[in-house]
Amino acid sequence: MPAAPFTSEELAAIRADFPILTRTVRDGKPLVYLDSGATSQKPRAVLDAERDFYEHHNAAPHRGAHALAEEATEAYEDARADIAGFIGAGAGEVVFTKNATESINLAAYAFSNADHGSPLRIGEGDEVLITEMEHHANLVPWQELCRRTGATLRWIPVTDEGRLDLTDLGSLLTDRTKVLAFTHASNVLGTVNPARELADAARAVGAISVLDACQSVPHLPVDVTDLGVDLLAFSGHKMLGPTGIGVLWGRADLLEQLPPFLTGGSMIETVRMEGSTYAAPPQRFEAGVPMTAQAIGLGAAVRYLQGLGMDRVHAHETALTGQLLAGLADRPWVRVIGPTTTENRGGAVAFDVDGVHAHDVGQILDDSGVEVRVGHHCAWPLHRRLGVTASTRASLAAYNTPGEIDAFLAALDRVPQVFEVAS
Amino acid sequence: MPAAPFTSEELAAIRADFPILTRTVRDGKPLVYLDSGATSQKPRAVLDAERDFYEHHNAAPHRGAHALAEEATEAYEDARADIAGFIGAGAGEVVFTKNATESINLAAYAFSNADHGSPLRIGEGDEVLITEMEHHANLVPWQELCRRTGATLRWIPVTDEGRLDLTDLGSLLTDRTKVLAFTHASNVLGTVNPARELADAARAVGAISVLDACQSVPHLPVDVTDLGVDLLAFSGHKMLGPTGIGVLWGRADLLEQLPPFLTGGSMIETVRMEGSTYAAPPQRFEAGVPMTAQAIGLGAAVRYLQGLGMDRVHAHETALTGQLLAGLADRPWVRVIGPTTTENRGGAVAFDVDGVHAHDVGQILDDSGVEVRVGHHCAWPLHRRLGVTASTRASLAAYNTPGEIDAFLAALDRVPQVFEVAS
Amino acid sequence: MDLYQELIIEHAKRPHRAGLRAPFDAEVHHVNPTCGDEVTLRVDLDGDTIRDVSYDSLGCSISVASASILAEQVTGHTLAEADVVHDAMHAMLTSRGQDAGDEEVIGDGIALAGVARYPARVKCALLGWMAFQDALNQAGARPAAESSTSSSLKEQHV
């Protein structure tokens, strides 16, 4: 039996866990938060976990032997274990970063920091393959890697429907390809890509696969073993966790080979003025006093999500996405950018209103208390490919309700009125 | 009139702001927290600022136009302005990082990421000068920079008293030197280095000066203009702020020249698949959704410190350091590692107990509720230079009291008893 | 909502003096990095007088209307007069609602007063004005280091 969306009682209970959802904006309008793709709201359990740490156990983890340092280290490592469990990984495979952007940069710098002669080191003649639908975070670091090393950046194109065009994959993914980096779910289109298929194709040519899981880990059950990728990045703040914490997961044997990126305290084995040696993963990649409270907060967030059940979170968001897509389909002056059904699709829904700029659409929605994102959503090349400068995006999370989708659609109907365009 | 230490009433009021200070450890012993050099405790004002943000204004800053995004952007930028003001800088010169370690890595990578031909780019024949008293965070990144570029690492030696030995500065700091990186205050010795003098000497040979201000900004009035350095790094968690936030300050015209380090969303100007251009500082260095709540928390921390008055914080800690050094001087079986007077000295006091390993000293203190740090404190080469494997370190903050110094000394007297060494 | 005055919708739908015309002394291209909005703008000077401002604006109603109002307010005026308008517009837009604007000085620009209360939209309204300042600089109309200009240019990247 497939998992069911949340009932309205369940939803009311969930919403009661998020203090911000009761506030109003713009002169008393109830907040309708449809910008979880940018950052999610936080349940009380996460805020309490952070506060409890600061008020009772705060010390620098892995740096002392006293009672508080012991407690802080244990809380920090317990969080790592819980987060690893959430994605089907071993604790030693989870590296804490400040956000997914740092995670991907850590991966990208590895290919230029590796010693000449290391199989990881890339250079002229080598290729990095990405896609045309990437967020800048999974695009610019690879451009910069190519600039540093002389390697060549190539990309998988996107169809008019907003799916990857895999027709020429055979000529794009070759034995020159050292890295294939792609997004699991697009933050603009909602498209969920065939991660396993692409990871297997990468492995077949000896390329390392890097998955941007920012928009999947918060919204669907994700198991790193099932996905078959080599490295995977996501951010805490998009999955009910605090700001300032991200994760890079890596296959244990690959992490073992990656050179350090940020260097400094607690990632070392020995240090002499003449040179240093480095600790095993994950410590090797966690230089400096870490994001302790934030890791602990993210641990509470994954436990909260596990309590909801990721299959139900997914079912719930899929139902809302269906409702949203149906409402937009009823409005001929709206063009959805990306797949128009919920098949292999997440809850980010970008669209264009004929004759009205996204900034103006967003402003009208905001005036009704409906908070969506406008612009290129850090995916500028994708917008160019689909022929729009900017788009408006509604994006969902577990706490959104069918009533909020209705409120969004009603607010949207004000747009053609204000701007005197056909509707 | 010089600033006075806090009165006991003032101190009681300060301590009441720090919830953790009322807890006990190890079977009911009152907590005596003397490990603020590793990380400080947090006042309620900081925790409240973070929580208020999450409960009322949470959104991704610089990424949306809706009401919450506006509020989040404003709170984030107000925090930047307050933090900049705290060190006498302009807001545009303050870059947020996750910790000082990232700040220093950002600086170090700039010299290898700069285009060949840029005056910043370093290579074979160039030299990077550091000191033998650096924390690993201001040592390993420069080793790695030299490994990447072929430049040579040199260092200023340390005297037996724990001061920089500037005798041969003229032959160490030459026109081959491209960077001089040094600590303002040593996290082990307490030594405060002559920053202005060294910055001027660096400028005279055309080298860029990088100051590790982790142990000065939390403890004394710091003004970047007075110091005359080019770049300066510190961490929020050591100055009453949250974990997961750090700062890199840079002279505006230098920041303008630095190439990006972490790349991704919101640090760009334009992105095409073929290549990207980058935003002006500080955005250029803040890729991805930032440590929003933590920046806001750090803003509250600097306002709290300003409320105390940094001159008084400094006077208070100096008085306690004097009391601590005097107590240790009374115990011939203790050797202080670093200056034995409060002149040009901060409140980190490391020492060695004759015949007893630091781990064992720390354990006895911990058993009395006195929390100090043991080990090499991420300054392994310094420990080797001073002939100890590990040391015990007490380090102070504004909330410490004369009574706590007495408690520390009393606990210390148990050490020779337990280990049956001469006292 | 008071942001979208009828006058703004008018200017956005039928922008005055739109399009790129020759001759010109300088052409600049400015972009708003958060939304991808673009403006290409040309100035044609006759000594101290602005003979023509022509532009191609791809953006929201606020940025298009602002460019249209700019062209209307400065064409045919002297550099000194244009500076007065620019400074008044800049002051109003960045005032967070404190400065209501003076219709005598900024004409239809007054319709943009509501923008000041939406910090994320101020950039949209300033885009054309910053391009204009930049174009004047490139045309050699003033010393490069003049202060009102360089402060505007910085904001371009915020």
Place this chain on the structure above:
Amino acid sequence: MDLYQELIIEHAKRPHRAGLRAPFDAEVHHVNPTCGDEVTLRVDLDGDTIRDVSYDSLGCSISVASASILAEQVTGHTLAEADVVHDAMHAMLTSRGQDAGDEEVIGDGIALAGVARYPARVKCALLGWMAFQDALNQAGARPAAESSTSSSLKEQHV
């Protein structure tokens, strides 16, 4: 406090079988990266029997005592017997106080039982034992992939 049993202080002050002796089949050098403690350790094997364990230990009382107890407990014993002692020590030390240790199996090792309640000190107590396992591996005393060994080695860097 119960961490510093008299027996530990004894072993730490006068470590048994200390010093580096020849002949030996393998020598290893292990470091605890958080405090810089070091141990150099040699094993000398006679077929299946551990003829000698000699070591030079630079560290805290717990790490020195633990090396002393190790040398005492395994010297003259077979590899299989040493494994039993190692596994029992490892289990006790990493049990967070759940496993009180069996004096019959670990001898003076029982004095280290209190360490398990101080997670930051467990590494100190394990340093010598991990070096010992590593030395046995290097001496070719066992297949490299044996599980108890590799799990110990991983912890060396934690």
